[in-house]
Amino acid sequence: MDGTLGLSKDVLDRTPTEVIELLLEQAERVQKLEVEIEQLKAQNGKLRETLGKNSSNSSMPPSSDGPRFHVKRKPPTKPSGRKRGGQKGHKRNVRPLVEPDRVAETIPCKPEQCGTCGESLATAADDPEPRRKQVVEIPPIQPQVTEYCIHSINCPCCGATTRGTLPPGVSDGSFGPRLCALVVLLTSVRLGKRPIKQLLADLFSLDISLGMISKIERQTSRLLKTPYQALWRIIRESNVNIDETGWRQGKKKYWLWLAASRWAVIFKIAKRRNAKVAQRILGRHYAQVATSDRHGAYNWIIFRQLCWAHLMRDFQAMIDRDDEGQAIGKLLLAHAVVMFGWWHKVRDGTWSRSTFQRRLRDFKTIFEADLREGVELGSTKTARVCAKLLKSWDHLWTFSHVEGVEPTNNTGEREIKRAVLYRKTSGGTDSRLGSRFVERLFSIVASCRRQERNAFDYLTAVWTAAISGEPIPCLEPPDQHAETRKAA
Numbered sequence: 001m002d003g004t005l006g007l008s009k010d011v012l013d014r015t016p017t018e019v020i021e022l023l024l025e026q027a028e029r030v031q032k033l034e035v036e037i038e039q040l041k042a043q044n045g046k047l048r049e050t051l052g053k054n055s056s057n058s059s060m061p062p063s064s065d066g067p068r069f070h071v072k073r074k075p076p077t078k079p080s081g082r083k084r085g086g087q088k089g090h091k092r093n094v095r096p097l098v099e100p101d102r103v104a105e106t107i108p109c110k111p112e113q114c115g116t117c118g119e120s121l122a123t124a125a126d127d128p129e130p131r132r133k134q135v136v137e138i139p140p141i142q143p144q145v146t147e148y149c150i151h152s153i154n155c156p157c158c159g160a161t162t163r164g165t166l167p168p169g170v171s172d173g174s175f176g177p178r179l180c181a182l183v184v185l186l187t188s189v190r191l192g193k194r195p196i197k198q199l200l201a202d203l204f205s206l207d208i209s210l211g212m213i214s215k216i217e218r219q220t221s222r223l224l225k226t227p228y229q230a231l232w233r234i235i236r237e238s239n240v241n242i243d244e245t246g247w248r249q250g251k252k253k254y255w256l257w258l259a260a261s262r263w264a265v266i267f268k269i270a271k272r273r274n275a276k277v278a279q280r281i282l283g284r285h286y287a288q289v290a291t292s293d294r295h296g297a298y299n300w301i302i303f304r305q306l307c308w309a310h311l312m313r314d315f316q317a318m319i320d321r322d323d324e325g326q327a328i329g330k331l332l333l334a335h336a337v338v339m340f341g342w343w344h345k346v347r348d349g350t351w352s353r354s355t356f357q358r359r360l361r362d363f364k365t366i367f368e369a370d371l372r373e374g375v376e377l378g379s380t381k382t383a384r385v386c387a388k389l390l391k392s393w394d395h396l397w398t399f400s401h402v403e404g405v406e407p408t409n410n411t412g413e414r415e416i417k418r419a420v421l422y423r424k425t426s427g428g429t430d431s432r433l434g435s436r437f438v439e440r441l442f443s444i445v446a447s448c449r450r451q452e453r454n455a456f457d458y459l460t461a462v463w464t465a466a467i468s469g470e471p472i473p474c475l476e477p478p479d480q481h482a483e484t485r486k487a488a
Helices: 009-014 017-051 177-188 193-204 210-223 225-236 275-282 308-320 326-347 353-375 380-391 410-426 432-450 455-468 478-487
Strands: 152-154 161-163 240-249 252-260 265-270 289-292 303-306
Touching: 177 193, 177 210, 177 432, 177 455, 193 210, 210 225, 210 432, 210 455, 225 265, 225 275, 225 432, 240 275, 240 410, 240 432, 252 275, 252 410, 252 432, 265 275, 265 432, 289 410, 303 308, 308 326, 308 380, 326 353, 326 380, 353 380, 410 432, 432 455
Parallel strands: 240 289, 289 303
Antiparallel strands: 152 161, 240 252, 252 265
């Protein structure tokens, strides 16, 4: 602090010492207050940005927006005046008929008399192609109970007692493969143990205890260990979408990781959200393409595609900050919208990939120039995002030249959303064993969906193999199935 307070020596000589000391004290206090004001301004800016975050300008899910957040909707379109339903020139969308060999009963519906003159049609010839109408119904559901009488018979020769054994393929437990498969499949659709118990009672008049449901889940988890591990090999040899979200195991914070390829999906619950977990999932020497957000845990991946949906949220955040970076945010967001319009033409076959790549040449030049301008701005956060995108430049365009890679991580987010919905109803898992069950079950069900397999049939096959003492079947991609059949 300047000890003269900006006053001349003559004035200082005539000013009492007590007054000077008071002025110095007040000046020092003013200076401290000015520093505090600047700090509070910075904190206020951060708080306003945090409160302003939503699903449109950050990676936050839409479910976190809350009731006060209103999505900007497009204005309602004017009525076209056309009738509801399919329009002229468009193919009618109807449910396809079941094949005749799957029809349980065919009932002819013939008119008895002419609707015009009333003449009997008993002797008239049938029309060769009648209109087919199919009604689908569920048969009465009744559990099939099979009783096995296990006899113990004394030998007439030596007197020894020999007890009979169950036929091959019969479970030692009280429930068969299909019922066990149904129990765990109901778990995968976010039903807790008590709702499962009630549903089985309502559908089948079946009384099953909560303890038995837990036992079936534990046994299924052990049975799925081998096919679950086999999915990891598929993941590590494929292009993947990878993502992670928060999880609860007991009272501790965990993370639910997901890696999804064309034919397989892996869920993994881990303590950390770092690169070591990502390397454990994909393998340290992963050489395929991984599509992800900008999370630093994926920076070690050589071939990567950054999610443009997340980038567009970053650009929207630049706009919402209402500072020097707002104009750049608007430009970058507009560029992204144009690029997506071009990409949609590639996906629907309007454009070839080579046409898209030619359009990208000038586009990249303009986009890079805008990013570099953003780096020079006074807006710290905007400059930081722009600098990071320039540093990851090659990872923005992998989708443009690698077949099968999309510019967004929507696939990964859709897959992980199913587990998030389970988390909402269950609160997470209670133990390590519970986490292993969720990992394996959700991975198997999602992989069946990817391979267009029936998850219930597969889980039934797993239980049938276990009861029969046969190897547990693994989920192989369709091309591997073809190779196996060819080798056989």
